[in-house]
Amino acid sequence: MSSTDSSRALFERALRVLPAGVSYAIRDIAPYPFYVARASGCRLTDVDGNLYTDYWSGHGALVLGHAPSSVVAAVSRQIEKGSHYGFSHALEVELAELVTAMVPGAELVRYTNSGTEANMYAVGLARAYTGRTRIAKMEGGWHGGYDPLRKAVHAPFDELEAGIDPAAVANTVVLPFNDLEAASAAIREGTLACVVVEPVLGAAGIIPSDCGYLAGLKALCDRHGTLLIFDEVITGFRLARGGAQELYGVTPDITILGKIVGGGFPVGALCGRREVLERLDHRRFPDRRAQAFHGGTFAANPVTMAAGIATLMALEDGSIHRRLDRLGELARTGIARIFESSGLDVAVTGIGSIFGIHFRRGAPRNAREASEADASLARGYHQAMLARGIAYLTPAVPHLFLNAAHTEEDLADFLAATEAFSHGVQGMACGYSRPASAGR
Ligand SMILES: Cc1ncc(COP(=O)(O)O)c(C=O)c1O
Structure with a gap:
């Protein structure tokens, strides 16, 4: 028994009818994706009842959050x-x-x-x-x-x-x-x-x-x-x-x-x-x-x-952008500070409400530099964050999109999860199973 049994069962069915079991390769999550049953604001609920805070925001499309x-x-x-x-x-x-x-x-x-x-x-x-x-x-x-x-x-x-x-x-x-x-x-x-x-x-x-x-x-x-x-x-x-x-x-x-x-x-x-x-x-x-x-x-x-x-x-009135930009700045500086104090080579890029996390020394200025990042460490981070109920894509290249439903409290949770990962990179060893209490 695991807390994602229904997702696993859906993935097994999906493998029979969808190439790689997914509808878009970038939505793949190892060993199998979680399947969303409902979404509201910045929260996703999967078919097993687990809750996630969503930083993928529908490939960035949902600037107001889910189902405004x-x-x-x-x-x-x-x-x-x-x-x-x-x-x-x-x-x-x-x-x-x-x-x-x-x-x-x-x-x-x-x-x-x-x-x-x-x-x-x-x-x-x-x-x-x-x-x-x-x-x-x-x-x-x-x-x-x-x-x-x-x-x-x-x-x-x-x-x-x-x-x-x-x-x-x-x-x-x-x-x-x-x-x-x-x-x-x-x-x-x-x-x-x-x-x-x-x-x-x-x-x-x-x-x-x-x-x-x-x-x-x-x-x-x-x-x-x-x-x-x-x-x-x-x-x-x-x-x-x-x-x-x-x-x-x-x-x-x-x-x-x-x-x-x-x-x-x-x-x-x-x-x-x-x-x-x-x-x-x-x-x-x-x-x-x-x-x-x-x-x-x-x-x-x-x-x-x-x-x-x-x-x-x-x-239209710009107030959502002002709030999101401020949250984005807090996120970027917070994540960078955590990795810096842990001694891991990680750079955070982005602007306004969007950011990328690169497991490499120094911020990349182009795609060639970005491709030199440590993808396996990025995957470990992804798994550790997911285990704490934080969702984004892709596992190898973290892209994060804030939406109007995110709060400073969500951000504090995100930073706490990042801190936990950075301490000894213990997230690398995390299993996929998540308790139903993960996230909120
Ligand atoms: C900058 C950019 N252009 C074009 C596209 C393609 O858009 P669509 O997936 O709607 O075809 C994307 C998709 O993410 C994108 O990020």
């Missing part, structure tokens, strides 16, 4: 009126009005169902607008499963991953993050349609851009006829009302949104300068040789739109 009442009410109201229309409706206009009011670079908006799709359409748009084919992305940058952007995502960065057509990435130039000189050399050639960059490198471990890096990229792109695309799927509406572009004071030509803009429902969006987005206007560009394409059965799904509107309205 305003979103639940808006979605319930909408479902009564229809879950999917396939025709134009008011909510798509209302959400676009909010997005354009909040995001500095957004003058026009189009919706997709995922960040992957939004990036895919944005690359096509940039190619149509500039008449160029080559694109650039950052080493370690994750923009979803679209082949041209799936180059150099994981270490070793110079090997192509299985399933990718080499021809699809032949026009993708890979740049080291936070290296303006390398970017300058590539952009100066004047052949790039776009540079796609996350203002804070996410999947590689929440690595903020250096001071002046984004502004430098923007200046280079402007000078050489290249569009600057900010992938703000993580940072959009999280680092500020207007995302990272507001915080860093740099406005890209195109912005990719996802996660938060859908209020916990499947979403993606591309937005940007009117003149660029107008390439999607089939009335203005009836000739398909000039017109860029975007579309999809579920584009602007009304339930997603309702959830997105309720979420953005909650973020």
Whole structure:
């Protein structure tokens, strides 16, 4: 008997019907995942009744926490009126009005169902607008499963991953993050349609851009006829009302949104300068040789739109961001102090309400440096934290997303669990079984 027997039984069933027993490899937890039965605020309850404090926050999408009442009410109201229309409706206009009011670079908006799709359409748009084919992305940058952007995502960065057509990435130039000189050399050639960059490198471990890096990229792109695309799927509406572009004071030509803009429902969006987005206007560009394409059965799904509107309205006055930023700062300094006094080489990166923990000496400035972290120590930490009812992903590269339901008390628990782990790294020996009293 263990406290996770029902999860184990579900995993055994899952192995028969889902590859690796999971629906997304990054959700895997050894020896088997816990299965969520309910979620509310910042708490998860698994099928065995164990409670966890959730620092993964739905891949970062749930900035208000799980099932916030305003979103639940808006979605319930909408479902009564229809879950999917396939025709134009008011909510798509209302959400676009909010997005354009909040995001500095957004003058026009189009919706997709995922960040992957939004990036895919944005690359096509940039190619149509500039008449160029080559694109650039950052080493370690994750923009979803679209082949041209799936180059150099994981270490070793110079090997192509299985399933990718080499021809699809032949026009993708890979740049080291936070290296303006390398970017300058590539952009100066004047052949790039776009540079796609996350203002804070996410999947590689929440690595903020250096001071002046984004502004430098923007200046280079402007000078050489290249569009600057900010992938703000993580940072959009999280680092500020207007995302990272507001915080860093740099406005890209195109912005990719996802996660938060859908209020916990499947979403993606591309937005940007009117003149660029107008390439999607089939009335203005009836000739398909000039017109860029975007579309999809579920584009602007009304339930997603309702959830997105309720979420953005909650973020509008900036008070949630101010509170989350303060909690994030407390978390980063608290964790760093604990590891420093224990003598373990651990660096904490991040900004605002997001942070990464790297089991290496010194904060990484790019994905290559982040990949040098001690993944087995990270896994030990993950298991120790989980045993104390604290959940996040991934076990090897800790990504943590605060949400509006987290309190200073939660943070104190997090720090106490980190302290317990750091004392003798006793978490490494922890078993998977958790008492039902773990967490709250
Ligand atoms: C920066 C960034 N871009 C794009 C994506 C892909 O979004 P989706 O998973 O919705 O396709 C992600 C996913 O986490 C992401 O973090």
